[in-house]
Amino acid sequence: MFIAAMLMLLAVVQAPRSTREGGAAQESVPVEQTLESFETLAEYRLQDGWAPRFQGARDPDQELPWPYGGGFETPWEPASAYLADQGLALNGPGGHSEVVLWRGLEWRHYRFDAPLASARLDPGKGNRLLVTLTLGHDRYETRLLEIPEGRVLWATDSGPWSRFSWDGHAVLLGLLAPRPEGAPKPGQPESALLLATLPTDGDRPESTLAQWDEPELPAPPRGWPVRQDQLWDDGKDLMGTRLLVPWQTGAHLWFPRWDKLWLASGNQWTLWRLEAGTWHRQASGPGQLVAQPPLGMALTVPGRKSEPATRQISPLEAADWTPVPASVPAWPDYDPAWLWLSKDLAATTWDQRWGEGAPSLPKERQRQALLRAFRPEWRSAVGLRASVKGWIPGGPETALREAAEAAWVWVGDRAILVRLQATLRLKSVKTALKR
Numbered sequence: 001m002f003i004a005a006m007l008m009l010l011a012v013v014q015a016p017r018s019t020r021e022g023g024a025a026q027e028s029v030p031v032e033q034t035l036e037s038f039e040t041l042a043e044y045r046l047q048d049g050w051a052p053r054f055q056g057a058r059d060p061d062q063e064l065p066w067p068y069g070g071g072f073e074t075p076w077e078p079a080s081a082y083l084a085d086q087g088l089a090l091n092g093p094g095g096h097s098e099v100v101l102w103r104g105l106e107w108r109h110y111r112f113d114a115p116l117a118s119a120r121l122d123p124g125k126g127n128r129l130l131v132t133l134t135l136g137h138d139r140y141e142t143r144l145l146e147i148p149e150g151r152v153l154w155a156t157d158s159g160p161w162s163r164f165s166w167d168g169h170a171v172l173l174g175l176l177a178p179r180p181e182g183a184p185k186p187g188q189p190e191s192a193l194l195l196a197t198l199p200t201d202g203d204r205p206e207s208t209l210a211q212w213d214e215p216e217l218p219a220p221p222r223g224w225p226v227r228q229d230q231l232w233d234d235g236k237d238l239m240g241t242r243l244l245v246p247w248q249t250g251a252h253l254w255f256p257r258w259d260k261l262w263l264a265s266g267n268q269w270t271l272w273r274l275e276a277g278t279w280h281r282q283a284s285g286p287g288q289l290v291a292q293p294p295l296g297m298a299l300t301v302p303g304r305k306s307e308p309a310t311r312q313i314s315p316l317e318a319a320d321w322t323p324v325p326a327s328v329p330a331w332p333d334y335d336p337a338w339l340w341l342s343k344d345l346a347a348t349t350w351d352q353r354w355g356e357g358a359p360s361l362p363k364e365r366q367r368q369a370l371l372r373a374f375r376p377e378w379r380s381a382v383g384l385r386a387s388v389k390g391w392i393p394g395g396p397e398t399a400l401r402e403a404a405e406a407a408w409v410w411v412g413d414r415a416i417l418v419r420l421q422a423t424l425r426l427k428s429v430k431t432a433l434k435r
Helices: 002-014 233-237 366-384 386-391 424-433
Strands: 039-045 087-091 097-103 106-112 116-121 128-136 139-146 152-158 162-164 170-176 191-199 241-247 252-257 260-265 268-275 278-286 288-292 296-301 310-314 339-342 345-347 397-401 406-410 414-419
Touching: 039 097, 087 116, 097 116, 097 128, 106 128, 116 162, 128 162, 139 170, 152 170, 152 191, 152 233, 170 252, 241 260, 241 268, 241 278, 252 288, 260 288, 278 296, 339 424, 366 386, 366 397, 366 406, 366 414
Parallel strands: none
Antiparallel strands: 039 414, 087 097, 097 106, 116 128, 128 139, 139 152, 162 170, 170 191, 191 241, 252 260, 260 268, 268 278, 288 296, 296 310, 339 345, 397 406, 406 414
8 A cells, every 4th residue: 555655746747747758648748838849850050240131042933032931841842941850051251051950869060151042851851952052143053963972963054043843853953044224125035044954863864955846836936046056155155954944924924844844924835845855845824823832733824805704623633624613712822832732721820811611721930939838949049149130130030841840940049949749730731631
């Protein structure tokens, strides 16, 4: 009886404590009320003057730098300085930069003697690091590195951005063509964007240029370069399988597979396919094209005269359009933050919702909980370094990586990787991204 009494007393004493502290029961305190709910997975102490930031970060279809909180850390989003649950892209004083990755319970450093404009890890195995460096005014270089060795697989002159295809098998980069003096001639686009693709594995392909010679599709604009010797000097230096496309304000591009590329510029869309080492147009037509990643593509075609606009959807691999019933609510304005969990449900990490299935997705509640939990850490950092208040004046910076069930929290002097609570919402997100 004495032993039984002692065991009961021990259970009573331990019961209010968490299991990580040796308690006898699981924690039941809501995530918003306890820092203990966020397990620290890794922590990186930043030297003064270093920060998870890019220099002039921009994608061709994202006019302003993407907020560093980011979305679901998916290949169709503009680059974020927080690389999934793997590491950080850092810029520092004197034009130096580095990517630090958490591997094997230690930090691995990949250093560069130029500022970082973009950095990404491949969405498949995570064994390729893609960086774009700022070498000078309007001069950039893109490199593909093998991880963890850090060996440079290839490097090329480029524009200020780079990205992986959604399947992780290829890289897309490009640069804007020089603007001709004066106003564009009738029938000419505002500007042109030269795109190039390179494989992440295997030998570098011979550089080619799309010829726009498909007999069933319209001819390119008058005077459009279709031979490599017609490109400007920087365009000739861009290696890979290339295509020069019209590019207007508000244009978008999507690269779901190594051999498929969707483009929308003005009121015209085009699906390109890579065949025999050269890009060819597979289909083209009028209408406003947007992506519904990772499910497919959506198209709105204006009606003639008094007729209403029609809407259609297609798979990613081919322009195989299916009409959408008029009863379906209007799609949200395109933004890379949207993740389409089903044809009836879309959401962002800021908990914006679309569709009738929205109530079935649990509310996102961990971002605000992280801000509250780590605010004391931010206050301490503000007292230690004057630069913190300039970098993040409103409090900690958080970047949810829901697909990895993790989040980055930058408090000023440290970047902390924490584990999110395993919720039904995280499960729903991971399921959608596996398609």
